[in-house]
Amino acid sequence: MLEIYGQAFATVLLPQNLIAMVLGALWGLLAGALPGISTSMGVVLILSFTYTLAPMTALVLLVGAYLGGITGGGITSILFGIPGEPSSVPTVIEGHALAKQGKAAAAMWTYLLCSIFGGLFSVLFMIVATPLIADFALRFGPAEYFALTILGLSVVSGLSGGSMLKGFLSCFFGLFLATIGTDGITGEERFTFGTVTLLGGVNFVVAMVGLLAVSEIMMEAEEPFKEYKGMVEYRGLLEELPRFSLFRKYWLTMIRSPIIGTIVGALPGAGATIAAFLAYGEAARTAKHEPAKFGKGAIEGLMAAECANNASTGGSMTILLSLGIPGSNTTAMLVAAFMIHGMQPGPLLLSQRPDIVYGIFTAMIVINLLLLAITGTAIRLFLQLNRLPYSVFSAAILILCVVGAFGINNSVDDMMLMFVFSLIGYFMRKFGVPVAPCILALVLGDLAELSLRRALLLSGGSPLGLVSSPISAVLLLGALVSIVYPLIKKPKMLASS
Amino acid sequence: MKTKGEVVFFAVCVAFFGFMGAQAVALMGEGRAGEIGSALWPLIALCAALGLSAVLLFQAVRRPAAAAVGGEASEPDARDEARRRRKAVVASTACFFLYLVAISFLGFILATLFFIPAFAFALGERRTKVLVAAPLILTTVMTAVFIKFLTIPFPKGVGVFAAFSRLFY
Structure with missing residues (x-):
């Protein structure tokens, strides 16, 4: 085992991979820190850079952006009170309150150290859990795969936001989009209307760029961006670095929050936002030292939220690598990256490409340490970046979207298809239909359909074949619980947080 | 509160999914035992989307108009x-x-x-x-x-x- 990790470290620390991790982490930090660019959007935007890269280099670049994005969300949250990411909302509540009390730099360092601690904690969980889950998943046949994709799709209830009906509408639209093109079993053309562009199906990168990134810019155009010019005093590293006694004082929060984050992150669809809220809520509920400070600048609340949202990354990556289920928007983009490089994340990946899996484990450790170094030295730079005119900044993002869409097949048609998806995404957002379930369904739809059809062929057309094995029955039951549980619990949890 | 745009949006959804559903029906054919052909999966997705769009359209139509309730839009x-x-x-x-x-x-x-x-x-x-x-x-x-x-x-x-x-x- 040690030999495998030794080789993985040697691969990850190759100059090209190290550069990719630094660039990915930097870009992720930017994307997470700047309002208007989410982590998933940040990952989509650099996906086009990875087409020509070696698989390992491409993946560490994207994982760097993912971890950087989750970490970067705290920067603008604390300094300007704007959550760069939805998972940073508790950070805004406590961190920005601390900033207004003149403790911005101390809050920044606390957030950073807790984020990295949460991230590293979850990587250790991932190292232990992924091989175990993957071994188990090797017993999967078509029925189990179908049940697994349904479990993946069941996270729609968690991604739906306000309206479950709209979330499911978006999901079924995504499932329909996944059927466009040539049928993988019969070779029949479906919904192509004679166009060559659609024969190969709807490319999910094109759809993602349009639905997520371009439509977000269109929404921003509706509500003009505010320019934040407030400067925050910075007295230097030694003055601002939190003392060890602070972490000792809140030791229970430091242990409990990453555990919550990792477990919630591993649940498909739950993600960093719910993890952060849960850990924050738990810290507020059990606070012994200064419970009255919660909501007015409690450092314990900040620590809990940041430990948990970063720890969710390891949980999400565990189910992505071991089962192939994208637990969040961003990990769905990572599925796309795997597929672009001819790999399918899931049970077989560990046996077919252990170099990639162990490489990602070790890369996540290195990236977390890089994030500590980069963010620690670049806090002042981030302050300056929020002074850029948003009008020009958004134009640059759109150009990156065009590059991303064109670069897949070097096709102008793909750019136009992206534009169509951006309009669809804009109107979906405008009328409260979430786009995330659509993307999730587009990614999982093809596998779900093929698995269902193969399972039914094997069982001679009997639907009972889908629940004949204990694994598929349990997974389908899990899907049912996953749909029903948020309906009961989510409103209560958010209200208490 | 109802907006005209919301009603139009869900009406377009109903029309779109209805049209695509009709296209999917045309894909149906005979297959071997247990073979479900090219049409079933898209039909399931489209019928569900059509039903949900219709419900959301109905909800949007029944909601009171924005201007009448808030008066802010005026x-x-x-x-x-x-x-x-x-x-x-x-x-x-x-x-x-x-x-x-x-x-x-x-x-x-x-x-x-x-x-x-x-x-x-x-x-x-x-x-x-x-x-x-x-x-x-x-x-x-x-x-x-x-x-x-x-x-x-x-x-x-x-x-x-x-x-x-x-x-x-």
Whole structure:
């Protein structure tokens, strides 16, 4: 085992991979820190850079952006009170309150150290859990795969936001989009209307760029961006670095929050936002030292939220690598990256490409340490970046979207298809239909359909074949619980947080 | 509160999923025992989407109208603001669409050079320095990274524009 990790470290620390991790982490930090660019959007935007890269280099670049994005969300949250990411909302509540009390730099360092601690904690969980889950998943046949994709799709209830009906509408639209093109079993053309562009199906990168990134810019155009010019005093590293006694004082929060984050992150669809809220809520509920400070600048609340949202990354990556289920928007983009490089994340990946899996484990450790170094030295730079005119900044993002869409097949048609998806995404957002379930369904739809059809062929057309094995029955039951549980619990949890 | 746009949106959804559902029915055919053919899966998705769209349309139609309840939409300032926002979205979207069309005719470099100030202007940017400097800097960076470094074969344009693009790639 040690030999495998030794080789993985040697691969990850190759100059090209190290550069990719630094660039990915930097870009992720930017994307997470700047309002208007989410982590998933940040990952989509650099996906086009990875087409020509070696698989390992491409993946560490994207994982760097993912971890950087989750970490970067705290920067603008604390300094300007704007959550760069939805998972940073508790950070805004406590961190920005601390900033207004003149403790911005101390809050920044606390957030950073807790984020990295949460991230590293979850990587250790991932190292232990992924091989175990993957071994188990090797017993999967078509029925189990179908049940697994349904479990993946069941996270729609968690991604739906306000309206479950709209979330499911978006999901079924995504499932329909996944059927466009040539049928993988019969070779029949479906919904192509004679166009060559659609024969190969709807490319999910094109759809993602349009639905997520371009439509977000269109929404921003509706509500003009505010320019934040407030400067925050910075007295230097030694003055601002939190003392060890602070972490000792809140030791229970430091242990409990990453555990919550990792477990919630591993649940498909739950993600960093719910993890952060849960850990924050738990810290507020059990606070012994200064419970009255919660909501007015409690450092314990900040620590809990940041430990948990970063720890969710390891949980999400565990189910992505071991089962192939994208637990969040961003990990769905990572599925796309795997597929672009001819790999399918899931049970077989560990046996077919252990170099990639162990490489990602070790890369996540290195990236977390890089994030500590980069963010620690670049806090002042981030302050300056929020002074850029948003009008020009958004134009640059759109150009990156065009590059991303064109670069897949070097096709102008793909750019136009992206534009169509951006309009669809804009109107979906405008009328409260979430786009995330659509993307999730587009990614999982093809596998779900093929698995269902193969399972039914094997069982001679009997639907009972889908629940004949204990694994598929349990997974389908899990899907049912996953749909029903948020309906009961989510409103209560958010209200208490 | 009901908005006209919401009703139209869900009505379009009903029409779209209904039309695609009819297309899916045409895909149905006989298969071997247990074989479910090309049509079943899209039919399930489309029927569910059609049903949900119809429910959401029904809900939108039954909701009380926005102006009648809040009365805010009738205020001149709010209407002006809403109109200004719509204009910004339409103008910026039109700029982006024209950019996508223009790439084929003008080539990537020239189209990008014109797109950036036009888009920034549509979003309300009026500072001359920004409108002049940003396109030059951004186009140079994009050309260097994507054309020179990553060698993505962007369209060169036609005629004299193609000749211009060939100076760079």
